[in-house]
Amino acid sequence: RVITRSVTRKGKEKQTDGGEFLNHMKNYKRSQISFGDVLGNGRSGVVFTAKLYKEVGALKMVDLYKREYLLQEILNEIKMYLGPLKEIQGICIPRLLKFGILHEAFAFTLTSLAEETFATMGDNITRKQKQLAIKGLQELHSKGVMHGDIRLENIVVKRKNDGSTSCVWWIDFGWS
Structure with a gap:
């Protein structure tokens, strides 16, 4: 206890x-x-x-x-x-x-693990990944959650093994 x-x-x-x-x-x-x-x-x-x-x-x-x-x-x-x-x-x-x-x-x-953050990717962030990040943030808002700490370090990318589109995840909900 x-x-x-x-x-x-x-x-x-x-x-x-x-x-x-x-x-x-x-x-x-x-x-x-x-x-x-x-x-x-x-x-x-x-x-x-x-x-x-x-x-x-x-x-x-x-x-x-x-x-x-x-x-x-x-x-x-x-x-x-x-x-x-x-x-x-x-x-x-x-x-x-x-x-x-x-x-x-x-x-x-x-x-679950992701490979890298938007901050470490620099200019290598694709248009699709940016769109997925925006869609993810909108999904958070639709669940009634405001992130509270929007920074590139809090957006991570998980590449799929089959070569299809990457997953883009939001992390760090301490201030949400």
Whole structure:
């Protein structure tokens, strides 16, 4: 059971808004996750490739006890994946493969992998990929979700093995 607490400026202790949600999240041991390469760095920290059981994906973690605002963001992101964005996973957003608590110290998400971001692609973004990004953002809005952090780093491309059109996904829903 995990309960997060923070101290307000007046010195009073309070439980985080996501405390009840956290209490029901599965706790995984460090030995259950195999860490791979660093995919990138963001406001919430480093994102790794990782394997949990047979699922390989992008692992995003935040400390349960250091920065409450980052914890709230990842909890919000999980709630977005489980709620309004559930139907468009794998289409406009990555699939949420796993989420939970790691070693009673970190909240995490494990999502399906993409190869690169619009930011790293530079001038190599195709017209079709741009159209898919716009369509994806419109789909988010149709689900009642405003992204909250529209940047090229938050648009990723997953190429399909059969050579057909790439998937273009929006990521990072902490501010949604």
